Amino acid sequence: MPLSLTSRKSLKDNEETFKTHLATIEKALGEPFEIVFDFEDIITKCNDNWVTNSCGSIFYKDVVGNLAKNIDTKVSKNEMVKEAFLAAVPNKKIVFVAADEKLPSYWQYSFADGNCVVSFRPKICNTNDVFTAKLETLLPSQGTYSLMTRLNIKENQAKMDANLAAVKKAMKSDADWTIDQSSLEAVYPHVADDLKNSFGHIFAGVVEKVAANLAKRCADEMVLEAVQEATSNRTIVIKHNATQNGYWLWSFESGNLVISFKSITNTNDVQTFDFIKLL
Structure with a gap:
């Protein structure tokens, strides 16, 4: 189902902010990256007028902003963590996926098939968790040691x-x-x-x-x-x-x-x- 006008307008209004956050991520990691949202799926699963009408503000501004802050102020500041992140995401792609209410936390990072996957519960809450997550505890590591x-x-x-x-x-x-x-x-x-x-x-x-x-x-x-x-x-x-x-x-x-x-x-x-x- 195509996005409503209000959804498309919200995304358009926040597109420049999204690009700014993406540029922060790419500068911090020294690599080009892609951030992927399936907004048709997200809006269908969230089934919330607030998400429908403000998806750009929620995801492009707040969520990607918190992602950029995590990578810029934490991941990239430790060379070992930065190297592990880049090794875990060879596709240079961060994918946001609407999960279900059974997800253990509101926002959850994982690394699968060469991508960084950020899953979230359909009831959007606690977006600051995207920033506070300690990726060093989740990143895979080569060799014997974590x-x-x-x-x-x-x-x-x-x-x-x-x-x-x-x-x-x-x-x-x-x-x-x-x-x-x-x-x-x-x-x-x-x-x-x-x-x-x-x-x-x-x-x-x-x-x-x-x-x-x-x-x-x-x-x-x-x-x-x-x-x-x-x-x-x-x-x-x-x-x-x-x-x-x-x-x-x-x-x-x-x-x-x-x-x-x-x-x-x-x-x-x-x-x-x-x-x-x-x-």
Whole structure:
């Protein structure tokens, strides 16, 4: 069914505003984008005179305005989030879809078939949700880690580097110490979902406790020499062992310092563990 005159006029009256918002999105992302509305379907499903008569103001002005603000002030300001958004939307198309009242929220982002899809309940409400939505929690991510985990690792990288430097100092090492990244990826599935967004913070903290333990016990020159001999690779390896007796245990394996955990709790055990008995 063709749009009524009032609908067409509302869209026409707000067309320049729509173009301005679209230009903001394209500038923020550095790519041309298309925004798609099926207004015949939207107006039929919404079945509301307000939507019929003001569809341009509602969608072109308010909704696309909130979309542009989200992308411009949040998505594009973090290069990792921006890259993930562009990778998730190779078609460079944002599609608005009228869903039904069973939709979990008034406005919901998803990424499907190369498009960014914004679904909404037919009773238009809370359009500001299009702006406040945290797309970094929804965007798919390549590799082992979720995007939120990758962001947390990046946020805590300086802390991790400082704590590895503290390990180096405690060990009176000429060479830098590292944490084995493949071992971190291997234990990631064994970390509870509600802790994955703090993954970088958690293991930077574990290394901090390793450094404190080494600084204390390796003050004894005999202990220091034994640890130096046992850790020729100067690498910390993280392992998961659901059947081990303690929450956090140390071991020395193949020239590496191995820290194994049963679950992410009682991390202070890393600092108090008496590793001297293993040497």
